[in-house]
Amino acid sequence: xxxxxxxxxxxFASLFIVVFGLLVILIAIFYVRDVTQTxxxxxxxxxxxxxxxxxxxxxxxxxxxxxxxLDREEMPFNRAERSWVYRAAKDVDHTAAFGSTQxxxxxxxxxxxxxxxxTLDEEALAPSNVTLGPYCKFPYxxxxxxxxxxxxxxxxxxxxxxxxxxxxxxxxxxxxxGEGGLSPYHLEGGADIVFQIGTAKYGVRDEHGNLSTxxxxxxxxHPAVKMFELKMSQGAKPGKGGMxxxxxxxxxxxKIRGIxxxxxxxxxxxxxEIKNPNDILDMLTTIxxxxxxxxxxxxxxxxxxxxESLFAEINHRGIESAPDFIxxxxxxxxxxxxPQSLLDSVGLPLKESLPLVIQLLKKHGLRERVKIIVxxxxxxxSKVAWALAxxxxxxxxxxxxxxxxxxxxxxxxxxDTCPTGITTHxxxxxxxxxxxxxxxxxxxxxxxxxxxxxxxxxxCGVTSARELKRKHVRIVQESGLSEPLDKxxxxxx
Numbered sequence: 001x002x003x004x005x006x007x008x009x010x011x012f013a014s015l016f017i018v019v020f021g022l023l024v025i026l027i028a029i030f031y032v033r034d035v036t037q038t039x040x041x042x043x044x045x046x047x048x049x050x051x052x053x054x055x056x057x058x059x060x061x062x063x064x065x066x067x068x069x070l071d072r073e074e075m076p077f078n079r080a081e082r083s084w085v086y087r088a089a090k091d092v093d094h095t096a097a098f099g100s101t102q103x104x105x106x107x108x109x110x111x112x113x114x115x116x117x118x119t120l121d122e123e124a125l126a127p128s129n130v131t132l133g134p135y136c137k138f139p140y141x142x143x144x145x146x147x148x149x150x151x152x153x154x155x156x157x158x159x160x161x162x163x164x165x166x167x168x169x170x171x172x173x174x175x176x177x178g179e180g181g182l183s184p185y186h187l188e189g190g191a192d193i194v195f196q197i198g199t200a201k202y203g204v205r206d207e208h209g210n211l212s213t214x215x216x217x218x219x220x221x222h223p224a225v226k227m228f229e230l231k232m233s234q235g236a237k238p239g240k241g242g243m244x245x246x247x248x249x250x251x252x253x254x255k256i257r258g259i260x261x262x263x264x265x266x267x268x269x270x271x272x273e274i275k276n277p278n279d280i281l282d283m284l285t286t287i288x289x290x291x292x293x294x295x296x297x298x299x300x301x302x303x304x305x306x307x308e309s310l311f312a313e314i315n316h317r318g319i320e321s322a323p324d325f326i327x328x329x330x331x332x333x334x335x336x337x338x339p340q341s342l343l344d345s346v347g348l349p350l351k352e353s354l355p356l357v358i359q360l361l362k363k364h365g366l367r368e369r370v371k372i373i374v375x376x377x378x379x380x381x382s383k384v385a386w387a388l389a390x391x392x393x394x395x396x397x398x399x400x401x402x403x404x405x406x407x408x409x410x411x412x413x414x415x416d417t418c419p420t421g422i423t424t425h426x427x428x429x430x431x432x433x434x435x436x437x438x439x440x441x442x443x444x445x446x447x448x449x450x451x452x453x454x455x456x457x458x459x460c461g462v463t464s465a466r467e468l469k470r471k472h473v474r475i476v477q478e479s480g481l482s483e484p485l486d487k488x489x490x491x492x493x
Contacts, residue, residue, distance in 0.1 A: 081380050082403055088448035089404040089441035108351075109476040110386050115461035124454065125463040130393055132227060132371050133294025135320040140226040140294050142192070144173040145465055146384055146449045148442075149375050149396035150196045150231070150298075152180025154253050159433040160405055160422045165189030166435065167404070167442025176396065177203075179231055179267070181256040182219055189439070194227045195219055196298070197287070200267040202257040211273075211283075213290045215258070220291035228287050229327060232271070232280075232299040233347075248416075248425070277310035284323055296325035296373075301353035302346065304360070311364035322369050327396070328353050330376020350376040350387070358391035379403065381452025388453065389468040404445035405438045 027048055034040075034047035042050040087093065126143060133139045148168055153161050161183060168175040168191035175191045177183075179198025186193055197204060197211070204215040219225055246264045254261035274280055280297060288295040301307075314322045331347030348356070354374055361367040374392040378384050379400030387395050399407070406420045418424040421433035453465035460472040474484055 085403040089445040091444045107478050111474045112456050114459040119458040127464050127466050133324040136294050137292030147173040147396045148175040148401050149398040150176035150178035151398050152178030153183040154180045157430050158185050159430050159435050161185035162188050163435045163438035165191050166439035170443035171446035183256050193225045195225050196229045196231050198231045199271050205258045216290045227294040230297040232297050294324035296323040298327035300329045300347040307360050319369050325371040327373040354390050385453040385456045389473045404442045
């Protein structure tokens with residue numbers, strides 16, 4: 001036994017010497033590399049030790065998310081919001097105890113005004129049907145308040161798109177393709193589809209990048225495709241196009257988007273054929289007459305005098321020329337990669353742009369003709385209900401449904417390293433995303449958004465969430481007092 005002990009000690013001593021020797025060699029290599037490189041001043045002045053600075057900087061996001069940020073502090077979505085989505089998606093208890101963790105005195109807090117005589121359960125109604133495209137050959141009618149916003153295949157993995165498609169079918173909501181074209185994965189679940197046409201015309205472009213009416217007809221021939229959305233701009237990149245690196249343009253994506261395989265594909269920062277409001281209407285008319293289906297546009301609202309011109313031209317041409325819907329995207333960023341300056345400082349947030357557009361439509365007598373879809377960090381029932389009260393007909397969300405798929409806000413969407421398999425083409429990481437399970441979670445999440453918005457509506461004394469109005473909402477001001485929503489936005493009248 002003593003010989004075995006001595007042998008073990010000798011082995012461990014030898015291993016220790018080897019490991020220690022390798023560590024010394026590694027430190028020496030790092031030292032030489034640090035003092036000879038010229039890109040990082042910290043590493044040059046403090047060789048080896050300076051490397052810890054970059055390590056801790058990279059770990060900062062993780063520690064803030066899981067250990068230091070309070071429930072309502074984190075951005076862009078705080079832990080309380082994400083936790084509600086996770087619980088709703090898993091169909092587990094999503095109630096809370098011991099009071100709200102949200103400060104009810106913070107400026108901008110939304111408060112719904114409950115009435116003394118709430119709607120009884122037997123009086124509660126499902127959301128009413130809304131028809132888009134009454135002048136189209138194939139109008140689209142739905143009662144879904146909450147739908148899946150545009151996320152392209154290519155930005156999302158194929159399992160993620162498949163799960164969203166199947167989940168949308170289960171929920172009875174629509175799914176927007178994003179600007180990356182219509183893939184088989186969008187169609188697989190049988191959900192209603194909104195086909196988005198971006199500035200690069202992916203999926204409906206000719207060899208020169210122009211809109212192809214033949215390809216439009218081919219897309220419209222799919223019964224699942226219910227509407228077409230012309231994307232003017234989005235919250236993540238208002239006024240800027242994007243580039244799909246050639247290394248991501250595999251044979252499948254090249255075929256779906258109609259671009260050469262293996263080559264960089266650059267999206268213009270605007271539609272080359274659209275220079276003024278008249279051009280928007282001309283393009284919408286072309287798409288609508290070619291497809292026979294409801295057609296609208298998506299934009300981040302900033303400078304808005306063009307809307308006055310657009311609405312005036314609609315009344316000049318005739319009400320049938322109007323967009324069947326306008327999707328208003330908030331200047332809050334989105335799922336894709338974008339310049340920080342645009343994310344932080346360009347465009348109007350939804351609380352400004354939504355009432356502005358609603359009032360302009362009323363001014364020109366177009367409010368009933370043009371339906372309003374809104375997007376922008378509306379991932380919990382209270383925010384959906386707020387948007388409906390402000391005048392929206394529908395709410396769409398990308399990131400909310402990503403959370404339902406299991407997104408942990410790792411902020412890796414632009415790096416192909418998403419740990420949950422949602423925004424990566426790494427097959428090893430995609431294996432963690434079970435399509436059937438995640439599809440059910442998407443459906444559960446959608447169900448509880450509708451339920452929660454309806455719960456708020458019933459407390460306010462109306463029978464469904466579509467009946468919520470500005471009078472049902474007050475906003476906390478700097479004084480700590482709340483102000484009616486009607487009064488807050490009266491300058492838009």
